[in-house]
Amino acid sequence: MLVAGPAATAAPEEGPVHFADQSWSETDRAWFYGASQGSQIMPYAWFLSLEAPEGGGLFVADRLERFGYLPNPYDGRTGPATGLPVGFVKDVDDRGEWVGMTCAACHVNRVSLRGRTIQIDGGPTNADMFAFIAELGRALTLTASDDARFDRFARRVIPAELSGQGGADRRRLRASLTRFAGDFARYVEQSRARVAWGPGRLDAFGMIFNRATGMDLRDPRNIAEPNAPVSYPFLWDTSWHDWVQWNGSAPNNLVVERLGRNVGEVLGVFAHADIREPTLPPLWFQTSADRLNLMRIEGRLRDLTAPGWPNAVAPPTESQRQDAAAGKVLYDRLCLSCHAIAPTGPDRRQSVTLTPLDRIGTDPAMARNAESRQAFSGILEGVRMPFLVTTPPLPERLRSLDLVAAIVAGAILEPVDLLQNPSRLGADQADIVARLLKRGASEREARNELLNTMSGAGGKDLVARFLGDRRDRDLLVYKARPLNGAWATGPFLHNGSVPNLYELLLPSDQRSKTFRVGSREIDETKIGFRSDIGPFLFDTSLPGNSNAGHEGPDYGTSNLTEAERRQLIEYLRTL
Secondary structure, three states, X not given: OEEEOOOOOOOOOOOOEEEEOOOOOHHHHHHHHOOOOOEOOEEHXXXXXXXXXXXOOEOOOXXXXXXXXXXXXXXXXXXXOOOOEOOEEEEEEOOEEEEEEOHHHHOEEEEEEOOEEEEEEOOOOOOOHHHHHHXXXXXXXXXXXXXXXXXXHHHHHOOHHHOOOOOHHHHHHHHHHHHHHHHHHHHHHHHOOOOOOOOOEXXXXXHHHHHHHHHOOOOHHHOOOOOOOEEOOOOOOHHHEOEEOOOOOEEOOOHHHHHHHHHHHHHHOOXXXXXXXXXXXXXXXXXXOOHHHHHHHHHHHHHOOOOOOOOOOOOOOHHHHHHHHHHHHHHHHHOOOOOOOOOOOOOOOEOOEEEEHHHHOOOOHHHHHHXXXXXEOHHHOOOOOOOOOOOOOOOOEXXXXXXXXXXXXXXXXXXXXXXXXXXXXXXXXXXXXXXXXXXXXXXXXXXXXXHHHHHOHHHHHHHHHHHHHHHOOOOOEEEEOOOOOHHHOOOEOXXXXXXXXXXXXXXHHHOOXXXXXXXXXXXXXXXXXXXXXXXXXXXXXXOOOOOOOOOOOOOOOOOOOHHHHHHHHHHHHHO
């Protein structure tokens, strides 16, 4: 089933956009597209006033569609139009107005099927994030260094009524912009990998490690090349899994565990974090990460369900239905032990399968980086986070993943915005928190639980458990999750190295060595996106891009007949 979207949902050449039925209302969708998570890329007025490096137009003139981001059909519906795409929002705090990214920037996608454009909420974006930050860095550098370009920028940023102050405001603006442009240029270079990520991928852990342990901790020794890109995961049902991330490194059963995962994510995408040398316990950090909104976002995502194959657009033939029935028998025998069918109903909790790296045989870069990358604790050496006797002091060096978890704990426990400014937790927000945390609890209960989770003794115990759950675990694993909705999520494997489900069922030596990435057009036969078109050439021979693994007797790919592959494909289409 498809749901018609607002009239302004598509670029003119695409025609109208329809939304897959995923158990969300239009209100849910509109809120998710613009819900701030505390990401702060740069001052909001600067972002809207920058010119693109080439062509003379504004950087945001095409709503960032050139990078693969999607126009926001709800922009301007409840306030002034911004021209920002899905997942780019204004974040406002005591420091000013900022432009930032939210979950929707990376987890909403569109597919094209038989001329119909379908929007997939929670689907992996097709955007090229590195191309975005690289061009943004060039725009900043040119604006700071070129007099004419800066003059145009300043006229847009500084209101006319404030521009007649002897030029002092313009000098301050240029000095601030020059400093920021230099810092951003360094950030771009620290994010550059020798093997390009391309559309639909990024090294999320590498970016989080660099920002949290390098930039935010102000320790350049902790910066490393983000050389293990992975595909953006799809989000439906993720909130219900006991372990998340491609390598199953994040526990996900408790409210604080889900909050910790999301705080870590926003630290990686431009959240402001003020990590200073500790003085007195309990230790925390000031951060722009919006913990309340992150919990609200997670709550909305718990209601999101997988998109079904659009039978109204591409109905199955009788032969395909027969193949799907035969494919279910094969799936139950060959696949079900790892890729369980997602539960339905109000409680969809599920234990996922974590497969050892030496068994799955897929590209090891992401899992090995998470398991082995080390960082200096710097000014945090010797402290306990949270400050409990049962939490060991941070050593001089430790695993980057564990140092990030400790930094996340400090961000979660920071009490300023809720305890010192309780008015920020208004009645409307308390209602939402009550719905998300207690499913019907009173406002007082919801508020108390939220505050205890953040800052109370019970909350610290939970955070300590959150830290301890991962430290002694084997991280050389990859997660096998339910495959419902997989038809809309290619390319496949954690690093996006296999273009379609058909090739995933082949031995790796028969899979494409190179293919194009960036198309939104569904390949109906092989189930994935068309790999003969697209702006980016994916080369599986490059480091981090291996398409090996998920083959052999354990996976049935060595013994499948061509007919059996077709049957499995048809069944997977129905999930």
